[in-house]
Amino acid sequence: MKQRIVEILRTGEPQTSVTIQGWVRTKRELKEFTFVEVNDGSSLANLQIVLNPDLPQYTEILKQLNTGASLEVSGILVESPAKGQRIELNASEVKLYGESDPETYPLQKKRHSFEFLRTIGHLRGRTNTFGAVFRVRNAAATAIHQFFQERGFLWVHTPIMTASDCEGAGEMLAVTSLNLQDIPRLENSNQVDYGKDFFGKPAYLTVSGQLEAEVMAMALSDVYTFGPTFRAENSNTSRHLAEFWMVEPEMAFCDLTGDMDLAEAFLKYIFKFVLEKCPEDMEFFNQRIDKTVLETANNIIDNQFERVTYTEAVALLKKADKKFEFPVEWGLDLQSEHERYLAEELFKKPAIVTDYPVEIKAFYMRLNDDNKTVAAMDILAPKIGEIIGGSQREERLDILQRRLEQQGLSIEDYWWYLDLRRYGSVPHAGFGLGFERLVQFMTGMSNIRDVIPFPRAPLSIDF
Amino acid sequence: MKQRIVEILRTGEPQTSVTIQGWVRTKRELKEFTFVEVNDGSSLANLQIVLNPDLPQYTEILKQLNTGASLEVSGILVESPAKGQRIELNASEVKLYGESDPETYPLQKKRHSFEFLRTIGHLRGRTNTFGAVFRVRNAAATAIHQFFQERGFLWVHTPIMTASDCEGAGEMLAVTSLNLQDIPRLENSNQVDYGKDFFGKPAYLTVSGQLEAEVMAMALSDVYTFGPTFRAENSNTSRHLAEFWMVEPEMAFCDLTGDMDLAEAFLKYIFKFVLEKCPEDMEFFNQRIDKTVLETANNIIDNQFERVTYTEAVALLKKADKKFEFPVEWGLDLQSEHERYLAEELFKKPAIVTDYPVEIKAFYMRLNDDNKTVAAMDILAPKIGEIIGGSQREERLDILQRRLEQQGLSIEDYWWYLDLRRYGSVPHAGFGLGFERLVQFMTGMSNIRDVIPFPRAPLSIDF
Numbered sequence: 001m002k003q004r005i006v007e008i009l010r011t012g013e014p015q016t017s018v019t020i021q022g023w024v025r026t027k028r029e030l031k032e033f034t035f036v037e038v039n040d041g042s043s044l045a046n047l048q049i050v051l052n053p054d055l056p057q058y059t060e061i062l063k064q065l066n067t068g069a070s071l072e073v074s075g076i077l078v079e080s081p082a083k084g085q086r087i088e089l090n091a092s093e094v095k096l097y098g099e100s101d102p103e104t105y106p107l108q109k110k111r112h113s114f115e116f117l118r119t120i121g122h123l124r125g126r127t128n129t130f131g132a133v134f135r136v137r138n139a140a141a142t143a144i145h146q147f148f149q150e151r152g153f154l155w156v157h158t159p160i161m162t163a164s165d166c167e168g169a170g171e172m173l174a175v176t177s178l179n180l181q182d183i184p185r186l187e188n189s190n191q192v193d194y195g196k197d198f199f200g201k202p203a204y205l206t207v208s209g210q211l212e213a214e215v216m217a218m219a220l221s222d223v224y225t226f227g228p229t230f231r232a233e234n235s236n237t238s239r240h241l242a243e244f245w246m247v248e249p250e251m252a253f254c255d256l257t258g259d260m261d262l263a264e265a266f267l268k269y270i271f272k273f274v275l276e277k278c279p280e281d282m283e284f285f286n287q288r289i290d291k292t293v294l295e296t297a298n299n300i301i302d303n304q305f306e307r308v309t310y311t312e313a314v315a316l317l318k319k320a321d322k323k324f325e326f327p328v329e330w331g332l333d334l335q336s337e338h339e340r341y342l343a344e345e346l347f348k349k350p351a352i353v354t355d356y357p358v359e360i361k362a363f364y365m366r367l368n369d370d371n372k373t374v375a376a377m378d379i380l381a382p383k384i385g386e387i388i389g390g391s392q393r394e395e396r397l398d399i400l401q402r403r404l405e406q407q408g409l410s411i412e413d414y415w416w417y418l419d420l421r422r423y424g425s426v427p428h429a430g431f432g433l434g435f436e437r438l439v440q441f442m443t444g445m446s447n448i449r450d451v452i453p454f455p456r457a458p459l460s461i462d463f
Numbered sequence: 464m465k466q467r468i469v470e471i472l473r474t475g476e477p478q479t480s481v482t483i484q485g486w487v488r489t490k491r492e493l494k495e496f497t498f499v500e501v502n503d504g505s506s507l508a509n510l511q512i513v514l515n516p517d518l519p520q521y522t523e524i525l526k527q528l529n530t531g532a533s534l535e536v537s538g539i540l541v542e543s544p545a546k547g548q549r550i551e552l553n554a555s556e557v558k559l560y561g562e563s564d565p566e567t568y569p570l571q572k573k574r575h576s577f578e579f580l581r582t583i584g585h586l587r588g589r590t591n592t593f594g595a596v597f598r599v600r601n602a603a604a605t606a607i608h609q610f611f612q613e614r615g616f617l618w619v620h621t622p623i624m625t626a627s628d629c630e631g632a633g634e635m636l637a638v639t640s641l642n643l644q645d646i647p648r649l650e651n652s653n654q655v656d657y658g659k660d661f662f663g664k665p666a667y668l669t670v671s672g673q674l675e676a677e678v679m680a681m682a683l684s685d686v687y688t689f690g691p692t693f694r695a696e697n698s699n700t701s702r703h704l705a706e707f708w709m710v711e712p713e714m715a716f717c718d719l720t721g722d723m724d725l726a727e728a729f730l731k732y733i734f735k736f737v738l739e740k741c742p743e744d745m746e747f748f749n750q751r752i753d754k755t756v757l758e759t760a761n762n763i764i765d766n767q768f769e770r771v772t773y774t775e776a777v778a779l780l781k782k783a784d785k786k787f788e789f790p791v792e793w794g795l796d797l798q799s800e801h802e803r804y805l806a807e808e809l810f811k812k813p814a815i816v817t818d819y820p821v822e823i824k825a826f827y828m829r830l831n832d833d834n835k836t837v838a839a840m841d842i843l844a845p846k847i848g849e850i851i852g853g854s855q856r857e858e859r860l861d862i863l864q865r866r867l868e869q870q871g872l873s874i875e876d877y878w879w880y881l882d883l884r885r886y887g888s889v890p891h892a893g894f895g896l897g898f899e900r901l902v903q904f905m906t907g908m909s910n911i912r913d914v915i916p917f918p919r920a921p922l923s924i925d926f
Contacts, residue, residue: 002716004615004684021716022684023887040715041683042615070887072716097716098858098888105886122879123886125682134683138617145608152467152505154601159917160623160691161636161706163924173624173661175636175668177695180646180655192643198636198695198705199924205638212917212926219588220504220597221467221485228623228690232640232661242661243624252503253465253484253535253560395561416585416926423568423586424486424533425561454622454675461626461662463675463879 006043012077012087019074020047020089023126024100026109027065036065038073041125044132044280048080048088049073061094068100068107068126114450121454121463129289132281133451136274137439141226143273144247144435147266148224153249156216156223158209163201164413171232172204173242205230210430211364211417213250214393217428218420224249226435234458238447241436243456250430256366256375256392259429260352263379263388264305266433267350271297274442282442290444296383297442303349310334310356310373313342320346333360334378336385343380350381363403365391377431384441390431397421469506475540475550482537483510483552486589487563489572490528499528501536504588507595507743511543511551512536524557531563531570531589577913584917584926592752595744596914599737600902606736607689607710607898610729616685616712621672623691626664627876634695635667636705668693673711673893674827674880677856680713680891681883687712689898697921701910704899706919713893719829719838719855722892723815726842726851727768729896730813734760737905745905753907759846760905766812773797773819773836776805783809796823797841799848806843813844826866828854840894847904853894860884 003018012018022040033053037046051058065071072095080088102108106120107127117124124130145155161175177198178184184193194201209225216223225248233240249266251258275282275297286294308316317328317338322345326335334353343351355373358365365374375392394400400421404411411418439451449455454463466481475481485503496516500509514521528534535558543551565571569583570590580587587593608618624638640661641647647656657664672688679686688711696703712729714721738745738760749757771779780791780801785808789798797816806814818836821828828837838855857863863884867874874881902914912918917926 006615021889023682041617068887070889097890098884098886100886122678122882123682125679126887131682134617134619134679138619141618142608142612145605149605152469154504154597155604156597156601156916157691157708159706159919159924159926161693161919161924171640173638173640174643175638176643177634177636178643180637180639180641180643180665181653183643183646190644198697198921199919200922201924202643203924215585215926216588216597216916219486219586219594228620230624234661243622245620419585421561423561423563424531426484426533427560453619453679456622456624456662458661459663461622461624461664461666463622463678 004042005038005040005045005047008047008077008089009043009045009085009087014077014079014087016077017074018077018089019072021072021097022047022070024065024067024069024071026067027062029062034062038071039126039131041131044128044135044284045085048082048085049075050078050088050090051094052090055091055094061096064096064099065094066100066102066105067109068105070097070100071095072097114447118449118455119462125453128284130450132278132284133439133443133445134453136278136281136285136443137451139274139277140270140439140442141435142277143270144226146273147269148249151222153222153224154216154220156213156220156225157227158206158212158216158225160206160228161199161203162206163199163203171234172207173230173232175203175205207231208246208248208432210248210250210432213248213430214417214420214428217250217252217430218424218426221252222249236458238449239437239440241448241452241455241457244452245435247433247435248430250428252426252428254392254429255427256354256377256429259390259392259431260305260307260354260377263377263390263431264350264352267379267381267388268301270438271300271442275301285443285445290446292383293442293444296381299348299382300350305379306347306349306351307354308342308351309354313338313353316346317341331357331359339378339380339385340382343385344382348382350379353378353380361391363407363409364393364400366394367399367403375429381441387437387441388431388433390429392427392429395421395425395427397425467505468501468503468508468510471510471540471552472506472508472548472550477540477542477550479540480537481540481552482535484535484560485510485533487528487530487532487534489530490525492525497525501534502589502594504594507591507598507747508548511545511548512538513541513551513553514557515553518554518557524559527559527562528557529563529565529568530572531568533560533563534558535560577910581912581918582925588916591747593913595741595747596902596906596908597916599741599744599748599906600914602737602740603733603902603905604689604898605740606733609736610732611687611712614685616687617679617683619676619679619683619686619688620690621669621675621679621688623669624662624666625669626662626666634697635670636693636695638666638668670694671709671711671895673713673895676711676713676893677880677883677891680715680893681887681889684715685712699921701912702900702903704911704915704918704920707911707915708898710896710898711893713891715889715891717855717892718890719817719840719892722853722855722894723768723770723817723840726840726853726894727813727815730842730844730851731764733901734763734905738764748906748908753909755846756905756907759844762811762845763813768842769810769812769814770817771805771814772817776801776816779809780804794820794822802841802843802848803845806848807845811845813842815840815842824854826870826872827856827863829857830862830866838892844904850900850904851894851896853892855890855892858884858888858890860888
């Protein structure tokens with residue numbers, strides 16, 4: 001029976017027969033026999049195969065078993081005399097599926113730079129690092145669904161294509177069926193004839209599912225989104241992607257405290273789940289990529305998050321015995337250096353900063369009674385900085401209308417969003433988590449393009 | 464403590480105190496007291512609240528408790544004397560959150576058409592039918608993740624934006640950051656200057672993640688996608704969406720038989736999961752929407768799927784004592800009427816048709832030894848028709864290249880896809896399931912726009 005290598009390494013009993021399939025990582029020919037390390041993507045560790053010269057067609061097979069070749073091996077598990085592995089497989093039958101020419105196969109034993117590996121995105125999943133990234137990514141994604149499903153939240157699919165430049169947030173990518181070579185124009189005008197476009201009007205890729213998630217929460221109480229979102233920002237940095245996955249829970253009958261409680265439990269849950277599910281992969285990241293990732297994970301899991309208001313945070317920053325590059329002043333947004341000081345140096349654990357000045361936050365955040373701040377919250381983690389941003393939403397129709405107007409947004413465009421406040425409005429709250437940022441920080445990978453299988457960024461849309 | 468209504472209805476004990484929150488569905492004023500039906504989206508059934516006139520501000524509160532209003536109620540659970548409900552809530556405290564003007568609230572007690580409800584997509588989730596649809600949708604999505612995760616598959620996120628018109632399948636929607644009003648042109652030419660576009664070349668919304676899922680399977684063995692896909696088809700039908708979610712597993716070291724085994728287990732698992740998770744909702748669909756949905760679900764769960772080759776299917780159709788509208792001839796694709804005859808009338812259970820003529824199937828499907836058919840499979844279900852399509856993929860480099868050429872596709876564009884056959888190629892297979900089609904058939908909803916929260920179709924992109 002076919003078995004995954006991860007299971008064999010964990011629980012395979014000596015003297016049992018198994019058949020495995022995978023790809024050759026390395027081959028080591030000795031006089032008496034040959035060791036072949038085989039990986040099937042189910043674990044970081046390879047299974048060591050022992051080939052004896054009495055194997056049929058030994059010499060012929062050996063020639064073909066180069067790095068990258070695919071094969072099936074049947075044999076008997078035996079205790080391994082080698083250090084660091086419990087078990088190995090004595091091959092009695094080897095079937096080669098596909099060869100891999102050592103002259104041209106781009107993934108040789110030597111270490112490749114992540115930049116180079118990005119150019120062979122169709123093969124990089126076969127390396128130790130990317131195998132580990134994709135297993136951790138899967139575990140984190142699974143943790144997210146499991147966390148919400150256990151709590152009775154419904155996964156809702158908010159639209160990818162939208163006609164509204166919702167939050168006016170960032171630049172949006174347009175979607176069209178028009179022929180760019182020959183854009184139709186309105187009669188007697190030079191204006192684009194959107195009537196001929198697929199949707200009959202300008203359409204964009206979503207930057208957030210929040211407003212639509214609010215729609216769903218106003219009917220189903222507790223919901224979450226987990227889907228792709230898009231930004232056309234022309235920033236070629238190690239922390240930005242044009243296409244990334246976002247998680248956005250939205251809870252009816254919930255205030256900012258409930259929002260913070262959920263977000264804190266959520267983060268702890270994901271990190272704990274991943275440490276339990278992928279211990280070897282996380283150990284690998286800690287050894288090879290960033291020596292602080294386990295410490296950071298445990299810091300998040302073990303500590304009750306500090307909660308301070310923005311006003312308190314500003315006072316603490318002013319008192320800090322530290323020179324900051326950017327000014328600290330009530331009314332200015334906190335910069336990354338401020339956020340990191342609070343979490344890393346002052347509190348030495350995750351901190352939630354709440355109640356930011358109304359001027360620097362989005363229109364939908366609930367105005368506090370002081371009329372100067374809104375019920376927003378950002379979670380800052382050591383080594384990470386801001387990882388979650390959320391708020392209680394403005395549920396009062398008149399105030400929401402005023403806030404829209406103040407920001408120069410159109411009341412008409414938001415008719416349905418305002419209707420939610422017109423009919424059975426309730427206090428509600430939610431937050432957003434950028435999934436790739438999470439995986440990036442969890443693994444310590446320095447470039448966000450290395451935690452998503454097929455990264456999209458300015459001028460970059462390969463595979 | 465706050466509790467969900469679904470839990471109270473199932474397990475709430477008489478004489479315990481609870482607090483619930485939700486929206487008023489109906490109010491019935493009697494002389495001695497008033498009944499209010501409250502729903503929080505967690506279940507189809509409402510919780511009946513009993514308001515006694517000795518409640519503080521009884522008359523005032525009553526006036527505000529109109530359909531759609533939101534409230535919090537604290538009180539004591541008591542056994543209900545009414546038929547069809549185990550328990551009701553004697554209110555001791557009622558807090559109104561948001562009113563709902565009965566003069567303007569669009570969702571009144573009377574039955575509304577689904578067409579009308581589509582125009583108020585921001586409120587339709589508050590109806591019985593759409594609450595049930597979204598709960599079943601969530602359960603089906605959860606079943607999909609759980610099925611694959613239990614089997615060690617990794618969820619991989621394939622790209623939404625792509626530069627390749629992969630399968631040449633259907634019309635694609637373009638993505639651009641160019642200003643349509645003023646498209647830049649190349650110097651000395653009328654051609655669009657894509658160098659100025661976000662990706663530096665034409666980009667589209669994906670129609671399938673399969674090819675990229677194959678990349679991931681060639682490193683990680685067993686993977687699946689579950690994400691949005693797009694079609695610009697200008698068909699305004701009850702079965703087409705421009706934006707829909709698709710599930711595409713891909714397994715390395717797997718042939719067509721393994722593919723069929725997985726697909727059959729997968730379908731049975733989802734239907735079983737949903738029946739167990741949402742029995743009331745499914746009962747509702749069976750009573751109100753389509754009297755065959757439970758029968759169909761059980762037919763899928765209880766029967767071993769019939770497996771026939773396309774060649775056998777054609778012979779059976781020719782022998783059939785039935786007039787078909789479309790001709791039956793070896794080499795022609797099966798039409799919906801043929802598929803339904805096989806599943807509904809002949810086998811009376813789901814059937815898997817395999818090994819279709821090479822001419823009518825995609826280039827990546829594995830050529831059989833007869834050189835006339837490919838290792839494809841379609842699963843046909845009674846009342847549903849085709850629900851899953853899959854294939855073993857062509858893993859032989861030379862044959863794949865020939866097939867690409869025969870279909871007029873560019874070998875250069877597929878360099879990375881061909882590389883998978885160049886280095887460690889393995890037999891592999893997968894299938895695709897349109898998620899909304901599944902939910903549509905599961906619930907019996909006649910229009911696919913009614914099983915996704917915010918449907919996108921030609922000229923339709925509201926909310």
